[in-house]
Amino acid sequence: MSGRAFAALGAVLGFAALVASCGPPSDLLCGRWQSRAPANGSQSPSVLATSGVELYLGHFGPEVAGIVRLYPAQFDSDDDCGINDQPAACAYVDNGRWRSGDSRLTFSIDLAAVPGATTCSASRVEFDLTLRDSDHLEGEMRCVDGAALAQPVALERLGCQECVDVLGKEDCP
Amino acid sequence: MRCVGWPKLFAAVLVVVASTARPARASRPATDVDWPAWSDAPPWNPAVVLFMPLRDYSAPPQDLFVASPPKPVFEGAPPHAEVLDAVTNRLEAVVRADPRVKWLDLESVRSTLERKPEFGRVVQLVDRQVALGREYYDNTRLDDAARVLEAARGDAEGAYLDVLAPQVFANIELLLGLVYLEQGKPGAAHVALRRMARVDPTRRFERGYYPREAEEAIAQAYTDVQMTGPGDIVTGLERTERLLARVGADIVVTGFVARPTGQPQLLLVAYDRRSKAFILRETIPVRSAPRCARAVDLALSRMLACLSPRHVAQPRSKPAFGRFSLDAAVAHGVYFLHPTRDIFHNIGFSLNAALRVRRPVELFAKLNLYSSLPDRRADLETSDLVTARFIAGGGVAFERGVFKGFVRPGVEVQYASPFTVRTSPDCKFFPLGHPRCPADADGIQHFDGSVLLGFNVAVGLAVATRTGIYVAIQTSMSLYFPFLRASDVNFLLGSELGLGFTF
Numbered sequence: 031m032s033g034r035a036f037a038a039l040g041a042v043l044g045f046a047a048l049v050a051s052c053g054p055p056s057d058l059l060c061g062r063w064q065s066r067a068p069a070n071g072s073q074s075p076s077v078l079a080t081s082g083v084e085l086y087l088g089h090f091g092p093e094v095a096g097i098v099r100l101y102p103a104q105f106d107s108d109d110d111c112g113i114n115d116q117p118a119a120c121a122y123v124d125n126g127r128w129r130s131g132d133s134r135l136t137f138s139i140d141l142a143a144v145p146g147a148t149t150c151s152a153s154r155v156e157f158d159l160t161l162r163d164s165d166h167l168e169g170e171m172r173c174v175d176g177a178a179l180a181q182p183v184a185l186e187r188l189g190c191q192e193c194v195d196v197l198g199k200e201d202c203p
Numbered sequence: 204m205r206c207v208g209w210p211k212l213f214a215a216v217l218v219v220v221a222s223t224a225r226p227a228r229a230s231r232p233a234t235d236v237d238w239p240a241w242s243d244a245p246p247w248n249p250a251v252v253l254f255m256p257l258r259d260y261s262a263p264p265q266d267l268f269v270a271s272p273p274k275p276v277f278e279g280a281p282p283h284a285e286v287l288d289a290v291t292n293r294l295e296a297v298v299r300a301d302p303r304v305k306w307l308d309l310e311s312v313r314s315t316l317e318r319k320p321e322f323g324r325v326v327q328l329v330d331r332q333v334a335l336g337r338e339y340y341d342n343t344r345l346d347d348a349a350r351v352l353e354a355a356r357g358d359a360e361g362a363y364l365d366v367l368a369p370q371v372f373a374n375i376e377l378l379l380g381l382v383y384l385e386q387g388k389p390g391a392a393h394v395a396l397r398r399m400a401r402v403d404p405t406r407r408f409e410r411g412y413y414p415r416e417a418e419e420a421i422a423q424a425y426t427d428v429q430m431t432g433p434g435d436i437v438t439g440l441e442r443t444e445r446l447l448a449r450v451g452a453d454i455v456v457t458g459f460v461a462r463p464t465g466q467p468q469l470l471l472v473a474y475d476r477r478s479k480a481f482i483l484r485e486t487i488p489v490r491s492a493p494r495c496a497r498a499v500d501l502a503l504s505r506m507l508a509c510l511s512p513r514h515v516a517q518p519r520s521k522p523a524f525g526r527f528s529l530d531a532a533v534a535h536g537v538y539f540l541h542p543t544r545d546i547f548h549n550i551g552f553s554l555n556a557a558l559r560v561r562r563p564v565e566l567f568a569k570l571n572l573y574s575s576l577p578d579r580r581a582d583l584e585t586s587d588l589v590t591a592r593f594i595a596g597g598g599v600a601f602e603r604g605v606f607k608g609f610v611r612p613g614v615e616v617q618y619a620s621p622f623t624v625r626t627s628p629d630c631k632f633f634p635l636g637h638p639r640c641p642a643d644a645d646g647i648q649h650f651d652g653s654v655l656l657g658f659n660v661a662v663g664l665a666v667a668t669r670t671g672i673y674v675a676i677q678t679s680m681s682l683y684f685p686f687l688r689a690s691d692v693n694f695l696l697g698s699e700l701g702l703g704f705t706f
Contacts, residue, residue: 088632090581095632
């Protein structure tokens with residue numbers, strides 16, 4: 031076999047192994063998100079008794095799991111990665127769904143275990159968010175009890191924490 | 204992009220191996236040209252030389268009729284039988300010794316033609332026509348006899364009986380000549396009898412058996428052939444070309460002894476059907492058998508030296524695929540039976556080796572490694588399924604030019620690594636044992652490492668270059684025992700694109 035043949039064979043094998051080592055992305059939402067004051071929304075909470083919302087999400091194709099922490103005060107960009115308050119409430123993401131067609135994330139949380147965390151008559155709050163770009167989620171949260179109560183919410187991804195740091199390490203107390 | 208570790212390591216090793224591996228042969232200076240010895244030369248497409256027996260037209264006319272022959276018509280010995288034998292033997296020896304040409308004699312032609320059923324039917328038809336023509340002639344139904352015998356002559360020419368069975372053909376012409384004479388057509392009779400003399404010059408007749416007019420016509424025909432010559436090739440050029448084409452020959456070599464100037468001479472001719480030209484026409488005085496054979500030797504050597512380049516410079520195309528083939532391929536596989544909710548892809552590489560035992564049978568072996576890719580819902584997100592497969596068996600391969608198609612059924616042994624399928628998104632996010640993902644959660648399935656035995660069949664196509672490098676694509680299907688275990692993986696459809704070398 032000539033040297034050229036060996037080189038060609040090596041190139042093909044190398045390419046094969048490279049292709050074999052990589053898979054498709056499925057973790058657009060994976061990571062940590064903190065709320066920011068909505069540009070056109072009310073500053074006072076209406077659905078939640080608190081203002082700050084923090085999400086730790088795991089994203090698995092069309093399914094999303096994670097936790098939601100609620101804080102008394104709204105976050106601002108200066109908070110960056112520092113969390114200086116104890117959360118007022120914590121809940122698990124239920125029925126998290128990601129629709130890639132319209133970049134829409136929906137899930138609900140159950141705040142029954144935290145009296146007074148929500149103004150809804152029922153304890154369940156639904157989030158309906160849209161991914162505007164890779165680092166911004168915008169939408170609203172609303173009561174699922176049929177009341178026409180909704181609260182705009184805007185969330186920003188925190189760049190200091192990778193998805194792998196979130197998965198399996200964050201939990202509600 | 205999500206990357207796993209072992210393929211990276213493997214790729215690095217491959218690249219290093221490929222860049223350092225070199226053929227064992229030492230490098231040679233560019234000017235060092237290896238001219239192959241004759242025995243090492245590539246195989247030629249030899250020109251096939253058909254030899255038609257030499258004829259002897261030199262018998263004096265007075266020898267045509269014999270007083271007390273064994274039969275009214277019989278075959279006499281050629282006057283220069285010794286010369287004809289010596290020349291024939293020398294021709295055959297020279298042609299058989301030369302790799303540029305291949306000897307083909309009339310027996311081979313007969314075998315080739317007899318393999319076709321219509322040949323046997325034509326011969327039988329001619330026999331019946333001759334018998335009927337003779338009966339008509341005996342009953343003086345001359346018109347019927349002429350009609351049947353002319354048809355017999357046409358059929359006999361079509362079957363080349365004037366070459367393969369000259370006595371049969373001569374009988375037809377003799378009968379036709381006699382019929383024409385009875386019909387008062389001396390011109391047509393002369394043509395028929397002359398054709399008899401051409402194909403069967405050693406034929407002898409009982410004196411007084413035929414009417415005097417017939418004897419004179421026969422003698423005149425034989426004398427005419429002796430004086431004017433029988434023509435270069437007894438079958439004529441057009442029919443000779445067709446015969447050569449039918450039996451796959453390129454050149455016909457033949458000749459005859461005649462006395463155009465009183466002294467016997469051997470005329471040796473060779474005709475090339477591709478160039479449509481005589482490439483040899485040698486007149487050799489007939490003195491002694493050894494001298495004639497020597498002269499033929501020289502003439503034939505000249506002819507062979509001047510064979511057209513098509514014959515000597517047309518190496519038989521070397522098969523594109525050697526006996527042994529080895530290739531490496533990128534591979535992709537999908538299990539149609541899978542424990543995940545969505546199909547998941549596997550990607551990896553294969554090494555394929557095939558050894559041709561006897562066309563079209565070959566033995567093969569395959570080594571294949573797969574690593575799973577995440578499925579759409581990432582049920583396999585937290586663990587990869589790695590499989591190693593070994594397949595061996597016997598297959599068939601059919602080659603045409605640079606293409607090779609193959610079918611390879613074989614036995615497969617597969618090792619599948621332990622893996623876990625998590626269908627609950629909470630179990631993907633929270634650790635096992637978390638309140639959202641208890642240890643006995645329905646959304647978790649653990650699979651231990653396992654060895655599976657099964658069948659695999661692959662079909663593929665390869666295209667080779669002159670350098671021995673080839674590209675191959677193939678697709679395969681595997682079934683593992685037990686065939687239907689719903690919680691496991693099975694029915695693997697694989698596809699590969701490979702690059703290899705054939706030896």
